[in-house]
Amino acid sequence: MSGRQVGGRYVLERKIAGGGMGAIWAARDPQLGRAVAIKLTTSHRLSSDAARRQFEKEAKAIAQFHHPNVVQIHDFGLDGDEPYIVMELLEGEDLESRLKRRERLPPAHVSQLLTQVARALAAAHTANIVHRDLKPANLFIARIDGQEVLKILDFGLVRLKSRSPDITPESMDGMVGTLRYMSPEQIRGDHELDHRSDLWSIAVVIFRALTGKFPFTLDSVGPLLNGTFFPPDTLASSLVPDLGPEVDRFFSRALHPDPAQRFQSAQEMAAVFASIVTAGRRQAAKILVVDDEPDVEMLLRQAFRRQIRDSVYELSFASDGEDALEKVRQNPDLDVILTDINMPRMDGLEFLSRVGEVNPLVKVIIVSAYSDMTNIRTAMNRGAYDFLTKPLDFQDLEATLSKTLKHVAEARQMMRSIEENALLRMFVQSTVLERLRPLTQGPDSLAGEKTEATVVFVRLQDFTPVVRQIPPEAVIQRLNEHFQVFLPELTSRNGAVDRFLGDAVRVVFRSTDHLRQAMEACLAAREQLRSLAASRGGASPALHGLCIGLDSGDVVLGGLGSPELGRLDYTMLGEAVDNSARLASVASPGEILVTDRLRQRVSLEFECLNAGARILPGSNVPSPVHDVLGRRGTAFSPTSGSDVTQTQDGATPPYRGARAAGSGR
Known part of the structure; x- marks a missing residue:
């Protein structure tokens, strides 16, 4: 067949590979003067008009799919009754050839290959393309500019997840794939097969590349399909002891018969495997x-x-x-x-x-x-x-x-621990670190605890527009200037910063007298900002008023997250947590809002002004709220309506005072 012209354009030169489904030839494109590869597919695979339409539809979709780790398709068509696909011509070898020559590959090498496969599959799966025939022979290790670049081959006759309902697998090509690499749902001919089938196939490839063996025998296919056998048949670590139990756990998930129990994306799979390899790598x-x-x-x-x-x-x-x-x-x-x-x-x-x-x-x-x-x-x-x-x-x-x-x-x-602890203490207050220490005693300490606390939520008024107007470093600088002004007033009264949330901060008080201390701290923070704004005017960092919400009650504290993934967040849950944030969201600058229930608790010690009924987030019913003015017996100057408090020298602070009773939002 050498010298044959295909599609009236391409001239075959030499056969590169072949099999029962067709052959791949190195060819020449005289029109563009370049070397190409041509895959000739046996004509029986497109024996019906519907199958040919599907071939054309899928070939067009994949020809438009560009990715550095996927062999590029230049053209497709029919030469008589024989379908062909024109691809870029690569130099190198497929993974099957490498495994036959070397039997096993080091985990670091396998991880590099998997990372490249994952990039290509992530893009393909996002485009609703499922390969269905991933195996070492279809993973080509090309030599490009002195580097090895893995390319997925045979993206010419894949299955689109959005295929027309009248096109059945049998109308295209029967059971497509290679049995040893096919997922259980693919062997069953499941029409709802999705991208997780490709992830199964890649897991089999990885197992073979690491161990030189398959994760299960052909005799296990029947039990695999009826759910009485879970691969791998032999643990990877029993074949290669250096792999360890983490690799075994990786495969128990990657090769789970239930797709919902597998890795849910190629990138997740590659990231987990890379972390295992990195953790197990022994440095000289x-x-x-x-x-x-x-x-x-x-x-x-x-x-x-x-x-x-x-x-x-x-x-x-x-x-x-x-x-x-x-x-x-x-x-x-x-x-x-x-x-x-x-x-x-x-x-x-x-x-x-x-x-x-x-x-x-x-x-x-x-x-x-x-x-x-x-x-x-x-x-x-x-x-x-x-x-x-x-x-x-x-x-x-x-x-x-x-x-x-x-x-x-x-x-x-x-030394690393000392450095990490020093860094951690910059991001987490010491009182919170004290609460975290029990977590080192084991998983039972993650159960959580209930305690009574007062939660303060403070946000800066109208800060979001600033983010769009000034450079990123200036945004952070201005935020930190505000926090440095008022946060010491909160923390010096036993408040612990729970977390920063953009232009807001949540502080928790848990001492014996937590409610009174929280109220006094909020009043002091407001006064500190007022004084600074009055004395420094336009040069003050306190250009945004404080909108404060405060509530007290039972809260649940504990470590939430996934210990298995090594990621936990020590946090609070409870009505007081939610209420403080809701109140802060409807507060005007300079207001310290509390619920009517809390006002009654503090009325003997603190003077509060009825700030009207406001609709809190998550509710359609207005709720009465009150602005804390100060301790009883202390001189203070509540403002009313839309009046603005003036400072002693006549300067106007950049925030309004408390609203009059009955005023709306």
Whole structure:
């Protein structure tokens, strides 16, 4: 067939691959002067007019589908009765060929391939395209600009989820797919098959790529379909022990017979697998050897050849202390340094006294033939972690390295924890951190607790328009300026910042006298903003008034989220939480709104002004609300109607005061 013209245009040159469903040829497009690949499909697959219409519809849809990880379709048509598809010509090999040659691939390599597959499938599934025949032979590893780029092949005769109801699977091509990679619903011929069938197929591909085996035998297909067998038949970790139980749990989900129990997207699947690979990846310990003897490097590389080959150790070498200091500066991730004492320019003891200034976490082991007590004491006083004598006992050296590396790992973990805690305390108030500590005791502590508290919700008036008018950094700066003005008044009275919500903040009071403290804190915050606005005028950061809602009652506190995914949020639930936010949403600048129920509780101690009936979010019925003016017996100047309070020097604060009784929103 070489030299045959297809579609009146393309000239076949050589056969690349073939099978029962057709063949792929390298060809030439004389019209554009480029090399292409042509897939010739057996004509029996389009034996009816309806099937041909469906072929044309799907080929057009996929030809318009552009993605770097999908082989590009240039053209399609019929050459007589034989359908053909013209695609980009790729150089490389398919995954089937690679697996036949290498049997198994490292998890990191599989993760890279899966990430590329997931990108393509995410785009295809979004376009309602289901492949239905994902297998190693249809995953091509192309060499492009010196890099390996995975491309999904055979997107020419897929199934669109939005297919016409009169087109049945049998009218197209019968049971499409390769049995060992087909999902249970695909084997059953389920007409409602969706993108999760492709995810099953990819899971089988991954299992085979990692282990060299299939997750279940052909004998298991019957039990799989009737629900009496759940793959994998053999755990991946039993075939390759280094994979571990996390990989087994991954496959128990990815290969679940019920699509609802699988991963729900290709991206989710790839992300979970990548996180497992990253967590299990063992990084080589970096060891610097400092010695001026020329044969030391050869001896150590020979003694630790297995550890170097398996990426357990990564050795580097320096000839003296000065050379070593420069290498420490260039490699801040060094773990351990082995150093001799007697060396030119800078000896080991002087190096030991200076290395801590460059890297305080690296541990130094002295290796010297001069093991007199003076050298040992000097070395230990200058911070040496251990002292070994020459000639070296390599078993003793390996044991010492193992002990030292464990200590380094623990020290670095502690340092990370200190840094993370310092960062965490910037985002979470210390009182909240105290409440989080019980969560470290295990899952039972996630049950939650009920307590009485007062919740304050504070929002800034008319801040949203500002976001559209000024640069992002200015938005954050202005918000923080406001928070820095009034939040200290709340937190200094035992209020704990629960969370920031854009231009609003929620604060909880839980002390014995929480309601009174919350009321006084809100009054102080309002007064602080008023004073600052009056004294600084237009230059004040307090350009937006405070709209405050306050309520008190039982709240439920606890960690909500998914411990399995490592994501929890310590939060509050309850009527007081909801009411405070609703009241703040209808408050005018300068108002501290409470419900009528709460007004009655505080009426003996605080003066409140009837602020009318307002419709709170989530309700169609107006509710009476009250503005807290101040403590009884304290001088205050409530405003009324639409009047604006004036400061002593005549300046007008940028907010209105409390509304008169009976006034509307």
